Amino acid sequence: MNPAAERPTDFDEQLQSLLGRCAAADAGALHRLYTLVSPILFACLSRILRRRALAEEALQDVFISIWQQAGQFTVTRGRPMTWMMSIARYRAIDLLRRERFAPVLVAEMPERRSIDAESESEGGSAAWLPSSELMERCLALLSDMQARCLELAFVDGSSHEDIARLMGSPLGTVKSWIRRGLRSLRQCLES
């Protein structure tokens, strides 16, 4: 189940090449990388941070980290898009902590397991994230509440307390849904 063992897509290879050029201080490569991936990274940051100015500042921070750490990226670390998205998500979570505010709303969240015909087109999920039948199958095994909690935490950056408030459920119940959801995913992914 080593992600790196999965076949890289053309997009992965393009990003990997650009990261290699960034590591060699090629500013043009960073600009190309920015053109390709900033829209999805900005979407991720906006979703978690909820404030446009903060998301813009975070996007700057993320590209500075990408530029500075590009030399550390290797294919053994997984897909380049996952690597960059993780930098963005962790930066956003750090900012949530440092800014001492919590997101106060949940914006549009497409229905789970909905099949969007446009997702296969450019700009849709297929453009930056290869599909994974295994992951889809494992996610489908979760209860609706477990899946909703995981989505709120991962995509919206919601804490246990945020989720309990948003779903109107006791904190202990939410923690249990998340714990059991993750355990179920692990068992399914590694079976």
Place this chain on the structure above:
Amino acid sequence: MKPDDNEIIDSLASEYVLGTLRGPARRRFERWRASTPFVDQRCRFWEERLMHLAKDLTPVQPPAHVWPAIQRRLKLTTHRPALRRIRSFALAASIVLVAGLAGLLYWRSHQAVRATYVSTISAKSGEHIWELEVFGNADSLVVHAARLPARPAGRDYELWALPKGGAPVSLGVLPSEGASSRILTPIQKRALAISSQVAVSIEPLGGSPTGQPTGDVLYVAPLRAPS
């Protein structure tokens, strides 16, 4: 904490990647990940897998001024010398443009993700009492309390969608201060989709016991697209 049980490590890694491991525990875990290859490996496993939860994110084009800001911070130069004069002119024009847009940007910087519908519930005096924002396909509702009038003790204000041709549908009790957000149920979403107005009634503490307004309807306000 130095758990040596692989299952505990994996559980912590999954909560770290998910984002629910917070506070000092998150910072300790980050240090542990940086120094322990197995911990890093489990984090990468989860990063790759959980990324699929974000597969429906819709890309959003960042504003044009972000890239130049990155260039400035990194002191990058990608322009050829021949373009310097044009660049200087562009810079001067940008300054004028930025100055002109400063007010707008300031306003937008205080905006969250754009709402689908908004509504302002005002007193007769014109003072705003609550600001409502509906996000997505009526997926969620955020209410900001502004200047609340005095209300009878032991009573709550309740918000209602007024669907065309149907009975009011409760959107919940309104906050007396600050902001509150809630995920809307399918019934509330359907009601909002065919409502052009919302109303506020005064109800027993915790909201109407009947599912319909029982007290006076104090305010009615239109739902509109955000300006």
